[in-house]
Amino acid sequence: MFIKKILLILIFIAILARFIGLDWAPPHLSNDEIGAAYAAYSISKTLKDGANHFLPILWQSHGGYGSPLAVYIPLTSIVIFGNNDFAVRLPAAILGSLTIIFIGLLVKELTKNSKLALMTSFLLAISPWHFFASRSALESNYALFFIVLGIYMFFFGLNKNKHWATIISFVSFALSIYSYYTEWVLTPLIILSLIFFWRRTILKKKIYYLAILVFGLLLIPLFISFIQNANSTRATSEFISKDIALGQLLAEHPNPIGKGQIILKAILDKYSSYSSLDYLFFYGAKILPKENPYQFGFFPAPFVIAFIWGLYKLKSHYKGSSNFIYFLLIISPVAASMTEGEINNWRSLPQLLPIALISASGTLFIWDFIKKNYWIKSLSLGFLLISFMYFLLVYFRHFPLQKAVGYQYGYKQIALYVGEHYDEFEKIIIDQRFGDKDYYYIGVPSSYIPFYTYLDPVKVQNATALLNGIAFDKYEFREINWAREKVEKKYLYAVPSDLVPNPEYNLKVVYEIQLPNWKPAFKLYSLAK
Amino acid sequence: MVIAALLLSFSLNIINHRNILVGILNTLLLFFSIHFYFKFSRQKSLFIKRSPLVVLIGAIPLFTRANDIFIIFMAIGISLLTLFHLTTKFKKISILIITIYFLFASFYANGLIKLPFSFQTNLLIFNDDWTNLYITQMKAESRYVPYTIRLLLFNSSVNFYVILSKMAGLFMLKNLYDVLLIANIYPLVKGLTLDLKNWNKSKKLLIFCILLVSLGMAVSRSVEVINTFILLSPFLIYFILKGLNSVNKKIYLALFLFSIAIATSP
Numbered sequence: 148m149f150i151k152k153i154l155l156i157l158i159f160i161a162i163l164a165r166f167i168g169l170d171w172a173p174p175h176l177s178n179d180e181i182g183a184a185y186a187a188y189s190i191s192k193t194l195k196d197g198a199n200h201f202l203p204i205l206w207q208s209h210g211g212y213g214s215p216l217a218v219y220i221p222l223t224s225i226v227i228f229g230n231n232d233f234a235v236r237l238p239a240a241i242l243g244s245l246t247i248i249f250i251g252l253l254v255k256e257l258t259k260n261s262k263l264a265l266m267t268s269f270l271l272a273i274s275p276w277h278f279f280a281s282r283s284a285l286e287s288n289y290a291l292f293f294i295v296l297g298i299y300m301f302f303f304g305l306n307k308n309k310h311w312a313t314i315i316s317f318v319s320f321a322l323s324i325y326s327y328y329t330e331w332v333l334t335p336l337i338i339l340s341l342i343f344f345w346r347r348t349i350l351k352k353k354i355y356y357l358a359i360l361v362f363g364l365l366l367i368p369l370f371i372s373f374i375q376n377a378n379s380t381r382a383t384s385e386f387i388s389k390d391i392a393l394g395q396l397l398a399e400h401p402n403p404i405g406k407g408q409i410i411l412k413a414i415l416d417k418y419s420s421y422s423s424l425d426y427l428f429f430y431g432a433k434i435l436p437k438e439n440p441y442q443f444g445f446f447p448a449p450f451v452i453a454f455i456w457g458l459y460k461l462k463s464h465y466k467g468s469s470n471f472i473y474f475l476l477i478i479s480p481v482a483a484s485m486t487e488g489e490i491n492n493w494r495s496l497p498q499l500l501p502i503a504l505i506s507a508s509g510t511l512f513i514w515d516f517i518k519k520n521y522w523i524k525s526l527s528l529g530f531l532l533i534s535f536m537y538f539l540l541v542y543f544r545h546f547p548l549q550k551a552v553g554y555q556y557g558y559k560q561i562a563l564y565v566g567e568h569y570d571e572f573e574k575i576i577i578d579q580r581f582g583d584k585d586y587y588y589i590g591v592p593s594s595y596i597p598f599y600t601y602l603d604p605v606k607v608q609n610a611t612a613l614l615n616g617i618a619f620d621k622y623e624f625r626e627i628n629w630a631r632e633k634v635e636k637k638y639l640y641a642v643p644s645d646l647v648p649n650p651e652y653n654l655k656v657v658y659e660i661q662l663p664n665w666k667p668a669f670k671l672y673s674l675a676k
Numbered sequence: 677m678v679i680a681a682l683l684l685s686f687s688l689n690i691i692n693h694r695n696i697l698v699g700i701l702n703t704l705l706l707f708f709s710i711h712f713y714f715k716f717s718r719q720k721s722l723f724i725k726r727s728p729l730v731v732l733i734g735a736i737p738l739f740t741r742a743n744d745i746f747i748i749f750m751a752i753g754i755s756l757l758t759l760f761h762l763t764t765k766f767k768k769i770s771i772l773i774i775t776i777y778f779l780f781a782s783f784y785a786n787g788l789i790k791l792p793f794s795f796q797t798n799l800l801i802f803n804d805d806w807t808n809l810y811i812t813q814m815k816a817e818s819r820y821v822p823y824t825i826r827l828l829l830f831n832s833s834v835n836f837y838v839i840l841s842k843m844a845g846l847f848m849l850k851n852l853y854d855v856l857l858i859a860n861i862y863p864l865v866k867g868l869t870l871d872l873k874n875w876n877k878s879k880k881l882l883i884f885c886i887l888l889v890s891l892g893m894a895v896s897r898s899v900e901v902i903n904t905f906i907l908l909s910p911f912l913i914y915f916i917l918k919g920l921n922s923v924n925k926k927i928y929l930a931l932f933l934f935s936i937a938i939a940t941s942p
Contacts, residue, residue: 400942408941415858415938416850425845429837438806440834441814448837451844459872537829540818548817664817 153528154265161272162244164539165281169240170232173283174547174663175554178591179217180284182208184235185594187222189604197594199608204372209591212376215369216326217286230598232559235284242292243281247272249292250503253299256306257468266514267507270450273535275443276432276492277499278542287496290326293319294334295500301341310354317358321365328385329494332482337475338362344471387413390487414484421480421495424451427502431492434546441541445492445499447534450506457509464508476501548664555581555590557668560660561641562599564671569600569621572673573637576623579616581668584645592641593617593624640672648672677730678710684734693742701748705755705906706739709913712755715762716878716914729920732932737939738855738902738909746791747903750781755910758885762878778885778907782892785903799897801842802835842894843887846904855905856912858938859931864912866919886911 176184186196186206196218198207205212220238228234251268255261271277280288297319304312320338323330338359342349349355388397393413397406420426428451430442446454462469479501483494517523558581565575577596580587597607597619606620616625627640629648634640640654644667648654654672662668685706689699710733757777761770783789788796797803814830821829852861871879886908893904905912920928 396942405942408937412938412941415853419848419850419853423845423848423850425841425848429841429844439810439814440807440838441810441830442837442841448840459869540829545814545817549813 151262151265154269157532158247158265158268158272161269161278161535162247165240165244165278166237168543169236169282172543172547173554174551175556175559176232176235176595177283177285177554178209179213180235181555181558181591181594181598183213183217183284183286184221184225184230185598186213186218187225187235188230188598189607190218191222191226192604193608195604195608197604197607204368205376209594214286214325214327216289216322217284220289220326221284230601236282239284239288240281242289243277246277246281246288246292246295249295249299250500253295253302254504254507256299256302258464258466260464263464263507263511266511267503270446270507270510271499271503273531273538274446274499274503275434275538275542276445276496278538279432279434280493280496285493286327287329287493290323290330291496291499293323293326294330294337294497297323297334298337298341304354305345305348313354313358314361317362318365321362324366325369329482329497332485333478333497336478336481340471340474340478344468344474385486385488387417387485387487393487417486417490418480418484420490421483421498424454426490427451427498428454431495433492434542435549439549441545443538443541445502446506447531447538449530449534450510453509453513454502454506455509456512457505457507459509460512461505461508464511465504472501472504476505551662551664552582552668555588555592555595556662557581557660558590558592558595559599561592561669561671562596564658565596565639566600568639571637572621572639574623574635575621575639575641576625576627577641578627578643578646579624580626580643580646582643584643587643593619593622596622596624634674636674638673641669642672644668644670646670677726677728680731681710681734682707684731685736685739688735688740692740695742698742698745698748701745701752702739702741702743705748705751705909706734706736706913708752708755709910710917712759712910713914713917715759716882717918727920729923729925729928730917732859733913733916733920736856736860738905738912741902743906744903747781747785747906750784751906751909754778754781754885754889754907758881758910761881774885775888778888779892781907782889782904783896785907786893786896786900787898788892788896801838801895801897802832804835804838804897807835807838839891839894842899843890846890846893846901851901851905853935853938855902856916857932857935859928859935860916862928862931863916863919863923866922867915867917868919870918870922871915882911882914 189195189197190202195201196203196206200207204215206215206218221235224234224237228237247268250271251264254267255264297316300312300316300319303309304316320334323334387393388410390413393409396409400406400409426444428444428446428448431445432443434443435441461472465472479498480495483491486494561577577592579589579592581590582588596602597604602620610617610619613623613625616623618624627642627646629646634652634654653675655675656670657673658671659667660669682703686699686703689702690696757774761767761774764770780789788799790796801807811830811832811834815826818826818829856864889904889907893899
């Protein structure tokens with residue numbers, strides 16, 4: 148009983164921590180977050196996204212089409228709390244916290260073991276990667292919530308013979324597909340496996356046929372939208388064959404069998420990376436730069452032993468359901484393995500579910516194995532607490548200092564300055580580059596500025612394309628080449644700090660933005676009066 | 677069947693790299709690895725001698741590559757030393773010899789020792805510039821934390837975390853199927869599970885040896901995965917043969933065909 152209380156308190160603290168400083172860590176809205184946030188703002192005002200599409204299902208994001216719930220979930224909180232980081236990330240924190248609760252309920256439903264249920268919730272609550280994901284307004288976190296809710300409702304409906312729960316389960320599965328592209332592959336596999344493993348009960352009951360029908364009907368609008376935008380949805384543009392190196396290899400081998408072998412090998416290699424223990428328990432959360440040794444995995448490193456032990460002993464806790472969990476473990480990295488680019492921990496977020504279930508089972512075994520040795524138990528709990536505190540320290544302190552550049556830090560600050568001095572300038576020209584002179588990245592200030600300044604979305608929808616950028620209202624978002632720039636009075640120029648203008652222009656710095664580690668990020672120039 | 681496996685291995689060696697000496701040594705290593713299984717499991721397993729699946733062990737890429745001759749010798753030494761430990765009365769001395777030999781072999785395999793004997797300290801992970809830079813940076817960024825706590829939080833002990841991470845990463849699927857083929861991961865896991873079920877003190881030796889070789893790999897900045905697996909080959913073959921008895925033959929053969937498709941990918 149004492150242990151249960153301790154676990155409950157710790158779960159509560161970990162949930163609470165998900166809501167603290169949402170506007171500070173991560174240090175800035177990321178590229179994907181601002182894309183969704185601006186589309187949500189635009190739809191809330193005009194019922195159209197930034198690209199002028201009326202209530203879009205797949206909405207146009209930077210260089211592709213984003214999934215629907217990425218926009219429609221944060222929309223409500225943006226309407227209530229305004230255009231700020233807290234409003235954008237609040238739904239993620241809420242759904243992340245609910246995932247912790249529902250995973251516990253799921254385990255309770257499967258095993259009737261409340262200690263194991265609490266242990267699983269606890270493990271997910273202190274998972275560095277889930278903590279991180281719950282504080283970012285990204286769709287994979289929403290999808291994980293709907294998957295967990297769907298599976299829980301499925302078993303609740305199955306065990307208690309509640310038809311409404313079965314319908315909610317399949318609606319939730321459909322919503323997971325509306326949330327993120329990974330679930331386009333994963334959710335159908337989960338549904339098929341549930342039907343297969345519990346076929347003796349399911350195939351006899353009409354409610355499951357109805358639920359599948361509802362699931363299919365709900366997906367029709369998404370399917371139609373996908374067909375209409377087939378060439379630019381991420382599901383097609385991010386397939387592994389789009390990988391540059393792999394593409395070259397495929398081009399060299401015209402034989403279809405050879406091509407098949409190459410793609411299969413590439414998928415398998417990626418699958419291997421996603422399923423490796425060092426990725427899952429040592430560095431997968433990628434909170435700090437990759438060369439930094441102070442990394443975190445999906446779960447704290449000591450749980451690697453619990454995971455291995457759990458793999459071996461899972462059956463004794465889950466009995467008939469253990470095959471489903473093993474299957475979940477095998478399929479959860481499949482969709483991510485089929486995509487191009489580097490290993491992406493957002494795409495592999497669903498792995499959290501089976502690994503949490505298995506690791507919790509192993510942890511409980513080890514816990515019971517120690518039996519009445521309270522010294523070891525207290526020591527383990529203390530060690531775990533210190534690990535989590537250490538994680539919080541790294542997350543809230545070092546992560547914003549070391550990773551701010553990657554979040555395009557500075558555009559929000561530019562927007563806040565511009566918002567206050569909007570009337571002082573005739574034109575505001577913002578360079579789309581950020582980073583330092585060794586390597587500039589291309590950012591999306593054209594989403595950050597109108598979002599934070601509450602610019603009328605109609606102006607953005609009627610934007611004009613420039614040769615090297617875009618313009619709307621007073622704003623121009625383009626590369627600034629000082630050698631060719633015609634400097635005018637009442638013009639404001641925002642450029643990366645390294646991009647110093649010719650002194651002859653007589654431009655003076657009106658505002659300077661520093662990164663959280665005090666390194667200069669952007670300078671705003673205007674003609675000296 | 678064991679002889680057929682050895683013949684298959686030798687033939688594949690000749691086809692792959694046409695180096696007869698390496699072919700003989702690779703086949704010899706496979707022979708000693710299988711011999712290690714028989715001695716260590718203390719079984720006169722008729723299944724292994726008669727099962728046609730055993731022939732396919734000869735196709736394991738680890739024994740058909742153009743491996744470094746010295747490392748093959750070291751791996752043979754590893755299986756002989758472990759067998760020596762099983763038969764000798766002087767267990768403590770043999771453990772000491774095993775520890776020194778295994779570490780030396782692993783250091784050599786991962787470039788930490790260059791012959792005749794030059795220890796490459798610059799290749800130790802403790803001398804990694806990035807790690808040391810980040811330790812300093814983390815300390816600098818936590819000036820609000822009392823000095824003593826800061827020293828406790830951010831110091832060279834982080835290398836221990838890196839070592840564990842590398843050891844965990846060594847056994848990733850890709851490394852395993854590159855050296856063993858996908859099909860053999862199946863009996864490997866089965867063998868491990870069987871040994872866990874029938875756990876006894878002698879099994880500790882296996883774990884100890886695997887950890888020792890992995891440790892040697894993990895402290896080096898120039899990781900040679902293939903070389904490390906050559907050193908581990910007697911133990912890997914032990915688990916594969918142990919599990920081969922209880923695998924589903926049809927699944928194993930299907931996986932073997934799949935493995936060939938992957939292994940022959942352009």
